[in-house]
Amino acid sequence: MTSAVQIFGFKDCQATRKAKRFFSERRIPVHFVDLRERPASAGELRRFREKFGAAALIDRESNRFQELGLRVSGDSPERVLERALTEPRLLRTPLVRCGSKLAIGHQPEEWQRWLDARD
Numbered sequence: 001m002t003s004a005v006q007i008f009g010f011k012d013c014q015a016t017r018k019a020k021r022f023f024s025e026r027r028i029p030v031h032f033v034d035l036r037e038r039p040a041s042a043g044e045l046r047r048f049r050e051k052f053g054a055a056a057l058i059d060r061e062s063n064r065f066q067e068l069g070l071r072v073s074g075d076s077p078e079r080v081l082e083r084a085l086t087e088p089r090l091l092r093t094p095l096v097r098c099g100s101k102l103a104i105g106h107q108p109e110e111w112q113r114w115l116d117a118r119d
Contacts, residue, residue: 008033008040009094015106016094022108026115035088040095042085048095051102054081057091064089 005023007030009016023030033040048057054077059065064087070080084090096103096111103110 004029004031004098006031006033006097007094008035008044008091008096010034010036010089013093018106018108019094019096019111022111028115035091035093039085039088040091044095044097045081045084045091047097048102048104049081052104054078056104057081057084057095059090059092062089 005028007016007019007023009019009032011017011034020030020032045057058077058080060071065071065080068083068087068090070083070090075083080090092104094105096107098114101114
């Protein structure tokens with residue numbers, strides 16, 4: 001694989017751990033970014049937003065989404081995504097990137113297609 005895989009997520013997120021395990025079992029090097037220690041940059045989130053839309057990046061079921069009262073506030077997905085720059089727990093994780101390929105959440109079938117397409 002020519003591009004390294006980047007995984008943005010949280011150490012305590014089950015889906016993020018599954019993503020890390022998926023690639024490590026296939027001996028694919030991973031650069032893991034713990035969003036608790038270093039939130040994703042606006043540029044990084046923009047890549048995912050442009051491909052999937054802001055709503056796809058927001059975890060509407062997360063505890064943080066509910067704690068902040070966003071369920072009743074009616075903010076647009078774009079506004080919530082802006083808030084996710086400082087409140088990364090609002091994001092669906094993991095965010096996985098390999099070159100220009102992107103995936104949100106636990107997507108082992110998609111990741112496998114990436115690996116099958118290499119070479």
